Amino acid sequence: MLKRTKSRIIPFLLIFIISAVAFFSCNETESKEMNEQEQKIAVDTTMIPNTKFGAAVKYGRQLMLNTAYYIGPNGTKGRYLGNKISCTNCHQEAGTKLFSFNLMKSHDDYPQYRAREGKILTLAERINNCVMRPQNGVKPLPLDGEEMVAFLSYLKWINSFAPKGEEVFNGQKNKAVDLPAVAANPEKGALLYQANCARCHGKDGAGVLAADRHAYRYPPLWGAQSYQPGSSMHRVIKQAQWLKSNMPYDKATADAPVLTDAEALDIAAFVNSDKIHQRPNPKTFDYPHPEEKAIDYAHAPFVDPFTEEQHRIGPWQPIIDYLKSKGYTATY
Template sequence: MPVDPRYDTSGLDDSEENRMIKYGYELFTHTPRYIGPENGDRQMVYSGNNLACNNCHLKAGTKAYSGMLIGVINRFPQYRGREDKMGTIEERINGCMERSMNGRVLPVNGKEMQAFVSYLKWLNRFAPEDGKVEGTGYTEIEIPERPVDLEKGKKLFAANCVVCHGEDGQGQRLKGTPGYLYPPLWGDDSYNIGAGMARVITAAQFIKTNMPFGVTYENPLLSDEECYDLAGYINQHSRPQKPHSEDDFPDLRKKPVSTPYPPYADNFSVHQHQVGPFQPIMEYYEKKYGIKKNK
């Protein structure tokens, strides 16, 4: 996919400020090369897997409805239910480090964190003051009123995903460098259970506008039901645990219904939280707590 020239770092000069922006871009697109487990410097291992930020935030964070990061700086500080407090952009980045990257936090005042923030600020140049840009987050889907059909998900994976991610879901490595051309979707080198992508509804929303590779919000390929079954199939495979996941969501009422690990503020099974149906859980929260959930 061509890079929008407004967000192409290759044209930046070599000023001190621009060097930091370009380093942030490099960290974002080639994360394991600098802070991954195979980077060659044990003290610089912060990511526990060989994924890159770019594997989830596509086109270096500029693709609509793929967790697009244009405008994100202006949306922080931001309340996060997972921590039940107002959080900084640095804390949000470190949340990704601990979950999607299955690693450890970056020093807040370190060069790498400063580079990430510099890159995000640079992406923010054309964003409105409130940071609300069309294409933020993920698209909504109509959630089927049934459990995930794992057998259908398996067939959908075979038909749409194996060409990039492989029959074993382990992706395709880049030659001569750490990292992946197409990332693993489960297993030891994938995101852990604490990542947003480990939730069926979130993963289905991502798939809708981004997968198979090349689809867009305007031209999706899979139906909402297909995305739902495919996401459920992917996330029923094993992946790393997150240490102290029981401490997530101090107010358990704010935990998304498809969070795949307990505890919960309800008596529905872990299995139902993983594969649905989700409507009974949503109805329970609205009736008992007055909270209307959509994910």
């Protein structure tokens, strides 16, 4: 009896030891893989249904990826954008990449009060803000047109993959950057730009068009073909938060940023300096209630005594402290 039990236990023990050894020797690579999985939500585009709705989702995805081909300056579906930047150049992987202005929750989150306009916007109106500002639009998309319906259908579909039950899921917002006690430094940013960014975006920031000339291989960061000063990407903190996880494109990840927070802020201060660089349509759309302005939205009037320059490049802590002391919320 005893013998038989032993002989049964031994093979189990062996299997246990072998798997324990295997487990510990692969442990390092396994935990790395798990980490990568944590930072990605698989959105399987083969699951887009073969229905009329699915066709709209597919078209919406194409619009995200190759925006100007359809609605750009020479767009096959009409001329809406003033430049050839694609939505996916900022909302990477067609809005599904984490920590990259992710759009998977947007369908849940609108209609929403927007301080910028001082009113409640629908998701369609919010999309048109990106058509008009970062994409330097000549006119907004008709709210019930095929393209807007396709964008909305696509955003609804990717929303079905978004983690539910959380107010904000991990990766929906970009990572925070620490705000230093000193102002961001555009001169340092210029040197960092040449070292980390110019090889793709060009010394002149003009980017490189793709072979088909409908979209960019490397999108422009300033100049007539880039985003307007009223875009959120033009806000220094906002841009730095995005750069941290996403640029340089071939090296940075959310887990392993290449730039320090201070470097990301210096580069964003250089890229977004209106003294150094030109941009299209410097007109801005102002917050009707100045107390609701994001602190790095550097267009007067403000409810605080700080200059446009300080709002643009900091130091921001005194602004935050002042706003708090007056009972306002400091957003950025």
